[in-house]
Amino acid sequence: MPAEEMAKLGQSQKPLLAYGDGIYVVDSEGRRLIDGPGGMWCTQIGYNRREIADALAEQALRLSYNSPWYTINSPASELAERVAKETPGDLNRVFFTTGGSTAVDTALRFSEYYNNVLGRPEKKQIIVRREGYHGSTSLTAACSGRAGNWPNFDIASERITFISSPRFRPAKGLSEAEFLDELVQEFEQTIERIGPEKVAVFLAEPLLASGGVIIPPKGYHARMKEVCERHDIIYVSDEVVTGFGRCGEWFASEAVFGVVPDIITFAKGVTSGYVPLGGLAISEQLLARVSGANAKGGFFTNGYTYSGHPVSCAAAIANMDVIEKDGILDHVRELAPYFAERLIELKTLPCVVDVRASGLVGCVECMLDPDADEPTALDKRLGSLIDKHCFELGLIVRPLGNMCVMSPPLVITREEVDTMVDILRQGIVLATEDMRTSG
Numbered sequence: 001m002p003a004e005e006m007a008k009l010g011q012s013q014k015p016l017l018a019y020g021d022g023i024y025v026v027d028s029e030g031r032r033l034i035d036g037p038g039g040m041w042c043t044q045i046g047y048n049r050r051e052i053a054d055a056l057a058e059q060a061l062r063l064s065y066n067s068p069w070y071t072i073n074s075p076a077s078e079l080a081e082r083v084a085k086e087t088p089g090d091l092n093r094v095f096f097t098t099g100g101s102t103a104v105d106t107a108l109r110f111s112e113y114y115n116n117v118l119g120r121p122e123k124k125q126i127i128v129r130r131e132g133y134h135g136s137t138s139l140t141a142a143c144s145g146r147a148g149n150w151p152n153f154d155i156a157s158e159r160i161t162f163i164s165s166p167r168f169r170p171a172k173g174l175s176e177a178e179f180l181d182e183l184v185q186e187f188e189q190t191i192e193r194i195g196p197e198k199v200a201v202f203l204a205e206p207l208l209a210s211g212g213v214i215i216p217p218k219g220y221h222a223r224m225k226e227v228c229e230r231h232d233i234i235y236v237s238d239e240v241v242t243g244f245g246r247c248g249e250w251f252a253s254e255a256v257f258g259v260v261p262d263i264i265t266f267a268k269g270v271t272s273g274y275v276p277l278g279g280l281a282i283s284e285q286l287l288a289r290v291s292g293a294n295a296k297g298g299f300f301t302n303g304y305t306y307s308g309h310p311v312s313c314a315a316a317i318a319n320m321d322v323i324e325k326d327g328i329l330d331h332v333r334e335l336a337p338y339f340a341e342r343l344i345e346l347k348t349l350p351c352v353v354d355v356r357a358s359g360l361v362g363c364v365e366c367m368l369d370p371d372a373d374e375p376t377a378l379d380k381r382l383g384s385l386i387d388k389h390c391f392e393l394g395l396i397v398r399p400l401g402n403m404c405v406m407s408p409p410l411v412i413t414r415e416e417v418d419t420m421v422d423i424l425r426q427g428i429v430l431a432t433e434d435m436r437t438s439g
């Protein structure tokens with residue numbers, strides 16, 4: 001399993017799930033659980049949707065697979081058009097991969113190809129943020145700024161530079177606008193230090209999901225993009241979590257965060273998790289510099305056996321149909337303020353130090369001593385203790401150290417949000433009591 005605890009290899013105590021239904025999963029003992037994290041931020045339309053099962057079966061019978069090196073298939077072509085229609089600006093060229101890591105990896109490999117073909121092989125540096133997450137290939141793991149992912153891997157890379165996470169902490173005495181100025185200045189200074197002629201890519205999630213749903217100050221992405229434009233740096237927006245409705249839009253970059261990037265990567269919600277698929281949409285203008293009349297580089301030899309897999313693409317088309325037919329984007333936009341309001345109410349608990357939310361993704365951060373600067377080792381055990389109690393009460397939580405992430409299926413109703421937050425509240429109370437009684 002991913003992130004396996006090696007001392008307990010083969011003895012995994014994870015719950016065995018029997019089936020899913022709507023926003024619920026049911027375990028082998030018949031326990032019905034709200035899927036708080038939406039699988040891993042991906043079960044947008046919920047479980048047990050006949051439309052997706054039918055699309056999968058029909059496509060598996062019609063054409064299960066053929067090589068994307070030699071042939072094209074209708075679902076991949078149709079999906080590329082559908083995705084291009086929803087992306088901002090001129091991001092109209094779509095490439096399919098097998099998931100999020102391979103989508104980001106492809107974006108980074110494209111930047112290598114692009115700068116080599118343009119005759120500037122020294123332009124290879126990638127700038128990323130601390131607390132970001134971009135995947136589990138060698139290169140994308142090296143771009144991930146969560147220290148917990150690093151131990152015992154040789155992923156440090158001379159090509160990668162980390163800048164600050166855009167996590168705003170009012171306690172530090174700066175206004176949000178001043179903090180934003182600092183972040184932009186740090187970015188500019190980092191580029192100057194490396195040399196703009198050497199910086200190829202700025203890679204950023206619109207909100208840092210696995211870092212704990214960190215929402216940057218208003219205007220952050222547009223300011224960072226402006227710096228990128230001045231230095232001919234490719235801006236890659238990693239929408240693996242925020243894409244496909246999570247923030248109430250097909251893509252969040254422009255509609256929610258005010259930036260038209262050069263490349264958008266996506267995965268997860270594109271199929272609501274029914275089958276694996278990822279991809280990226282690239283700006284026509286960017287691509288034009290190395291293709292058509294300007295092509296000097298021969299083949300872009302990057303791809304996967306399952307690029308544009310017809311069955312996955314058919315599932316994604318059916319998923320987009322359901323999102324449209326059921327008005328799920330409108331539903332997310334309508335429900336989001338209530339979802340945030342209910343989570344923010346948890347701040348009345350003494351150990352809840354911060355709550356952040358956007359669309360239907362949120363994070364509740366807990367610390368036993370709310371006045372402490374940083375979470376302690378004990379705080380970092382709180383999340384899994386809260387998860388344990390919530391599980392007994394009927395809710396799966398995604399614990400990230402001292403943080404609980406909520407990213408439920410987008411079809412969740414107002415009443416189900418109430419149930420989810422009520423259980424989370426009880427779980428937090430029980431976990432903090434446990435901690436206090438055990439000293």
Ligand code: PMP
Nearest residue numbers: 099100101133134135240241267
């Ligand atoms: N980018 C982001 C922002 C992610 O959150 C993730 C996965 N959590 C990835 C990339 C990697 O996606 P995958 O696990 O599908 O390879």
